[in-house]
Amino acid sequence: MDFNTIKFEKKKIESWNNTLSSKAYILYPKNILELKKLISIIKKDKKKYLIRTGSCSYDSKSINPDLETIVISLKYFNKITKLDFKNKFIEVEAGALIEKIIKEIKKNHLTLFSVPGGDKISIGGAISANTIGKDSTPGISSFGDALISLEILSNDGKIKKISKNKYNLNKYVGAFGNEGIILKAKLKIKKIKSENVLLKTKILKNINEVRKEFNYKSDYHYIQLDPFFRKKHFAISFKADSVKSNKNYYKSINLKANIFEKEIIRFFGFFINSLTWKIFYKFFFLLNSNLNMILDIHNFHYNSKYKHLVPLVCKKGLLDYEILIKKNFNSEMSKIIDTLKKNKIYPMYIIVKKLYRSKKKFYYSFNDNGYAVAISLNKKKLNYENFEEFKNLLNKNKYQVNLSKTDEKLIKFKKNNNKLFLSLYKKMLLDRYGLSGSRA
Numbered sequence: 001m002d003f004n005t006i007k008f009e010k011k012k013i014e015s016w017n018n019t020l021s022s023k024a025y026i027l028y029p030k031n032i033l034e035l036k037k038l039i040s041i042i043k044k045d046k047k048k049y050l051i052r053t054g055s056c057s058y059d060s061k062s063i064n065p066d067l068e069t070i071v072i073s074l075k076y077f078n079k080i081t082k083l084d085f086k087n088k089f090i091e092v093e094a095g096a097l098i099e100k101i102i103k104e105i106k107k108n109h110l111t112l113f114s115v116p117g118g119d120k121i122s123i124g125g126a127i128s129a130n131t132i133g134k135d136s137t138p139g140i141s142s143f144g145d146a147l148i149s150l151e152i153l154s155n156d157g158k159i160k161k162i163s164k165n166k167y168n169l170n171k172y173v174g175a176f177g178n179e180g181i182i183l184k185a186k187l188k189i190k191k192i193k194s195e196n197v198l199l200k201t202k203i204l205k206n207i208n209e210v211r212k213e214f215n216y217k218s219d220y221h222y223i224q225l226d227p228f229f230r231k232k233h234f235a236i237s238f239k240a241d242s243v244k245s246n247k248n249y250y251k252s253i254n255l256k257a258n259i260f261e262k263e264i265i266r267f268f269g270f271f272i273n274s275l276t277w278k279i280f281y282k283f284f285f286l287l288n289s290n291l292n293m294i295l296d297i298h299n300f301h302y303n304s305k306y307k308h309l310v311p312l313v314c315k316k317g318l319l320d321y322e323i324l325i326k327k328n329f330n331s332e333m334s335k336i337i338d339t340l341k342k343n344k345i346y347p348m349y350i351i352v353k354k355l356y357r358s359k360k361k362f363y364y365s366f367n368d369n370g371y372a373v374a375i376s377l378n379k380k381k382l383n384y385e386n387f388e389e390f391k392n393l394l395n396k397n398k399y400q401v402n403l404s405k406t407d408e409k410l411i412k413f414k415k416n417n418n419k420l421f422l423s424l425y426k427k428m429l430l431d432r433y434g435l436s437g438s439r440a
């Protein structure tokens with residue numbers, strides 16, 4: 001294939017959770033003209049393509065099944081084209097990293113809604129996964145709710161602006177690239193009191209305390225559970241509120257890990273067992289308990305590169321389930337915890353966020369009032385018998401599962417409330433990317 005002057009490289013790419021990898025031709029168009037030219041060459045040659053700009057996708061979402069499938073990065077589509085203070089919106093190109101936008105617009109005491117935790121997530125990736133932040137409200141539940149309009153390159157090669165036409169706009173939210181390429185997004189933004197937030201943490205002793213803690217209002221909130229559910233520190237609540245403060249608390253943190261650091265973390269994987277993981281979490285709770293400190297909002301969202309390295313300690317990668325518990329949080333969570341304990345499954349982490357139902361109907365959405373529970377498991381440690389009971393529990397209770405995380409459900413979960421959608425989604429992915437689950 002002749003790409004003419006378009007910049008490209010051939011390299012190995014990996015899913016963030018370290019389950020799939022593939023050699024790929026990655027093309028970096030610099031502008032719309034180059035992108036359109038590239039798409040027309042791909043079509044003429046009857047090839048396939050997928051978009052991959054950030055590096056926080058799970059499983060097959062942006063891994064090419066073969067070398068014939070071209071990977072397109074929109075990393076040069078990274079500009080903020082408009083920032084309207086009065087009407088509180090931003091227009092930004094789809095390849096811009098959310099982390100960079102947060103850093104840029106905080107100077108104007110503004111920020112985005114539904115910011116996901118990964119520091120290498122693009123605007124296109126966040127729309128395509130309809131991300132959930134730590135600030136879900138009945139007004140803006142997830143990323144798609146802040147969307148005002150989109151500029152897209154449709155599958156027939158035309159640039160289209162899609163504004164508030166409900167179906168057309170909403171079908172791009174959670175579509176994982178199936179609907180066409182997102183070029184630009186206009187998003188609602190919110191005013192903050194300063195560049196800083198006041199972070200408070202609190203140790204919680206049981207599930208009931210976890211549920212009650214979510215009743216207290218704050219701008220940002222999430223709760224992390226001890227994977228061993230020890231009574232002394234069952235969970236820790238992280239709450240942050242925008243504060244008035246002119247002091248500059250920003251700390252420059254290098255979020256990019258070098259090869260040396262990655263190899264050290266990989267090496268630590270050999271020592272991960274229930275004892276060392278228990279000790280690790282002991283320190284985690286000790287270091288984070290009873291914090292009451294002001295910090296920069298960018299540092300609050302992106303406080304360390306090490307969470308990005310977690311999959312490296314799992315030789316076979318991470319299996320990340322995010323489920324929505326709509327009702328009876330205490331009893332449903334107890335069932336999950338009992339099953340994990342009984343089968344000696346100790347997750348890498350468990351994080352709970354409160355989620356509100358959106359008024360919009362997105363193509364894919366984790367959409368209801370409830371608690372989003374992310375449970376991340378080390379694939380290497382899961383032998384068949386002890387894992388089945390946990391999986392059966394998730395299936396039996398028909399929890400809604402966040403498709404942006406594991407593909408496991410996508411491939412195997414047949415009896416789903418939303419059967420029609422799931423089969424449609426699956427078909428599109430299968431047709432397009434040849435999803436197989438064993439391409440590593």
Ligand SMILES: Cc1cc2nc3c(=O)[nH]c(=O)nc-3n(C[C@H](O)[C@H](O)[C@H](O)COP(=O)(O)OP(=O)(O)OC[C@H]3O[C@@H](n4cnc5c(N)ncnc54)[C@H](O)[C@@H]3O)c2cc1C
Nearest residue numbers: 053054056062116117118122124125128129131132177182
């Ligand atoms: C450390 C970490 C923390 C996370 N925290 C959260 C969180 O708090 N909340 C949450 O909901 N999720 C969270 N996620 C999940 C993350 O938001 C999704 O996996 C997201 O889709 C990743 O986007 P990306 O830009 O990194 O990936 P990419 O691989 O670039 O894109 C992801 C998907 O979107 C499609 N896509 C990307 N750009 C475009 C475009 N311009 N047009 C059309 N399709 C496009 C891709 O084809 C792919 O299917 C987290 C992930 C990690 C690794």
